[in-house]
Amino acid sequence: MKTAITSLKACMDSEVDLQFGHCGCFVIYDSTNGSIEFLPNPYRENKEQAGLLAIQLLHGKNVQKIISGDFGQKVKPILDSHKIQMIILSNTNITIRKIIELLQEQSVKTT
Amino acid sequence: MSRIKTPRKLSNPPIIRGFNPYGPLVDLTKTESVILHYEEFEAFKLCDYDHLTHHQASILMHISRPTFTRIYASARSKIAISFAEGRQIEVEGGKIYFESDWYHCNQCQSHFNNPDRMLQLTNCPLCGSEQIENAKQEDKSITDREEISMHLVCAHCGYDVNMQVINRYSKTHCPHCKRLMRGNSVLKNQI
Structure with missing residues (x-):
């Protein structure tokens, strides 16, 4: 299962970006083989529809969970229709490395 | 110019x-x-499969009661045409959106949704904790009005049980296969 995390920068010690559509970078973690992909957000500077275009990008990569600080009102119904799970963090000081460790622990428990 | 549809x-x-x-x-x-x-399919399902009144179904679909009645009438008319003339039915189109249930994890303090309503969430998708609770507020305008005894049946494993629920929208999951249970309701003490 692929999980996308919105990140401020393309590094493991970066913090989670509060925005979804205008975030700096997407970190895609694949729990089946443990791979991590850093994907710069091409729609970061868009004035409109950044979230909708970002969903198309992530849906094309078969992402099933998205972790972010918040999601816009236009984005939520579309993610629901694609059956992509949204996870909103209240503690945004958490680093990408810590989140991936949590996801790894969980995948070990389930297997 | 006509008003934009909700x-x-x-x-x-x-x-x-x-x-x-x-x-x-x-x-x-x-x-x-x-x-x-899609909205006609949903209206037909809510009325004739879930046995809700037009008023209750319209609240679930976030539209007015007269609008719901028009959609329902259109659905029945189309189904009747298909039956009478032997035509195919294609379910597609319509101005719709989906909304899922939201949960809160008491351990990592994160909020998350359940993208598939037919399956029950038991763990937080981030930290794996079982201390999760439903963050959705129930609609008081419906819940205060009725008290219902329901006979619930699991379509998957056949488990059935009679129980009192606060309102007919309360979701009950099967204790064996964790799937959403369905059933006929008997209205009691409706005010």
Whole structure:
């Protein structure tokens, strides 16, 4: 299962970006083989529809969970229709490395 | 210029894409199929499968009661045309949006949704903790008005039980296979 995390920068010690559509970078973690992909957000500077275009990008990569600080009102119904799970963090000081460790622990428990 | 339609809320997308008639007199190549919109499918399901009143179903779909009645009438009319003329039904289109249930994890303090209503969430998808609770506020305007005894049946494993629920929208999951249970309700003490 692929999980996308919105990140401020393309590094493991970066913090989670509060925005979804205008975030700096997407970190895609694949729990089946443990791979991590850093994907710069091409729609970061868009004035409109950044979230909708970002969903198309992530849906094309078969992402099933998205972790972010918040999601816009236009984005939520579309993610629901694609059956992509949204996870909103209240503690945004958490680093990408810590989140991936949590996801790894969980995948070990389930297997 | 006409007013823009309010988007209709759907709980889950339909599991089918349409229906085909069969029989010796049916010729699918000569007849056009009937397009049943998603909101019409949902209205028909809420009224005739879940046995809700138009008022209760309209609240679930976030539209007014007269609008719901018009959608329901259109759905019945299209289904009748399809049956009478032996035409295919295609379920597609309509101005709709989906909305899922939201949960809160007491351990990592994160909020998350359940994208598939037919399955029950037991763990937080981030930290794996079992200390999760439903973050959705129930609609008081409906819950205060009725007290219902329901006979619930699990369509998957056949487990059935009689129980009192606060309102007919309360979701009960099967203790054996964790799937959403369905059932007929008997209204009691409706005010």
